[in-house]
Amino acid sequence: MKNLVLTRIDDRLIHGQVMTAWIKNRGAEQVVIVDDDTANDEYMIEVLEMAVPEEIAIGIFTKEDGVRFFEQGLDAPTILLVKGPKVLNYLVDNGINIDEIDVGGMGARKDRTVLYKNISTNGEEKEQFNELLDKKVNVYIQVMPQDNPVSISEYLR
Amino acid sequence: MVNVILISHGAFCQGLLQSLKMVAGEDFGVKAVSLNEGEAPEEFRVKLAEAIKENHTDSEQETIILSDIPGGTPFQSAAYLAKQYKIGLISGMNLPMLLTLCFEKSRDKSLEELVNKVTSEGSLGVQAKLFKEGEKSKREKLSVDKNR
Numbered sequence: 001m002k003n004l005v006l007t008r009i010d011d012r013l014i015h016g017q018v019m020t021a022w023i024k025n026r027g028a029e030q031v032v033i034v035d036d037d038t039a040n041d042e043y044m045i046e047v048l049e050m051a052v053p054e055e056i057a058i059g060i061f062t063k064e065d066g067v068r069f070f071e072q073g074l075d076a077p078t079i080l081l082v083k084g085p086k087v088l089n090y091l092v093d094n095g096i097n098i099d100e101i102d103v104g105g106m107g108a109r110k111d112r113t114v115l116y117k118n119i120s121t122n123g124e125e126k127e128q129f130n131e132l133l134d135k136k137v138n139v140y141i142q143v144m145p146q147d148n149p150v151s152i153s154e155y156l157r
Numbered sequence: 158m159v160n161v162i163l164i165s166h167g168a169f170c171q172g173l174l175q176s177l178k179m180v181a182g183e184d185f186g187v188k189a190v191s192l193n194e195g196e197a198p199e200e201f202r203v204k205l206a207e208a209i210k211e212n213h214t215d216s217e218q219e220t221i222i223l224s225d226i227p228g229g230t231p232f233q234s235a236a237y238l239a240k241q242y243k244i245g246l247i248s249g250m251n252l253p254m255l256l257t258l259c260f261e262k263s264r265d266k267s268l269e270e271l272v273n274k275v276t277s278e279g280s281l282g283v284q285a286k287l288f289k290e291g292e293k294s295k296r297e298k299l300s301v302d303k304n305r
Contacts, residue, residue: 015180016180016253017180017253017256017257017260017282018180018181021260030299032299049296050286052296054295054296056296057296057297057298057299058296058297058298058299059298059299059300059301061301065301068301068302069299069301069302072302117182118182143181143182143183144181144182144183144260146260146263147182147183
């Protein structure tokens with residue numbers, strides 16, 4: 001969709017200078033996080049606000065509010081940030097047009113195995129990625145702007 | 158491209174390099190050379206000179222060296238080697254500074270531009286928060302029904 005300059009999965013969400021580098025790289029003016037747990041945690045919201053440059057507007061929404069927000073269109077270059085692929089399937093299924101997704105950070109956890117370098121997934125997350133690919137969404141792994149994007153599809157098999 | 162070497166008293170520089178890899182996903186070719194406890198300054202200088210020479214393509218090759226404290230043995234060794242090599246020496250290294258340096262150095266910037274950039278206030282990342290009542294940011298918040 002217009003003005004959606006980056007859709008990124010990163011379970012660290014806003015990650016200091018990493019996020020700042022992407023904001024610069026894409027010329028973003030606002031960052032929208034869609035994550036139910038975070039949207040319901042006032043204190044976490046304040047902490048995240050400290051982690052982005054002051055001139056960037058920030059919105060943190062539940063998935064339902066996320067749909068409402070995005071279906072009105074975007075007035076400024078926007079980065080959409082989520083923790084995993086599931087919520088992106090929800091947004092796409094609810095009519096939000098997302099062409100491509102950058103997988104930037106999914107850390108190791110007991111239930112996850114390494115998919116590619118520092119990116120780990122569990123079975124359900126792999127399924128969710130496959131669903132996104134089935135919907136013709138381009139999903140690639142790219143930690144930093146200067147890295148080459150690597151398509152996720154061959155690592156899902 | 159400008160080469161980057163981290164130097165410190167003890168393992169600080171190696172730890173910093175490790176943290177860089179964790180945050181940014183790669184090491185950007187940065188090297189770490191530590192002065193170990195009990196090591197003679199001359200020994201350290203030889204090690205540092207080797208690290209500089211390793212990626213030294215020609216006499217125009219520039220190297221930025223980040224050191225822990227100003228005036229210490231690692232710092233002095235780097236300063237001494239500036240007689241022979243094109244070196245920019247910065248002390249008080251930290252991770253925000255190193256990240257900025259790594260992100261910027263790939264853009265073919267000169268040594269001088271890079272040194273100015275990474276020592277500017279915005280790159281140092283030193284911030285203090287006291288979490289007092291009413292200490293709110295002036296940031297614009299997006300509401301569900303209205304974006305910018």
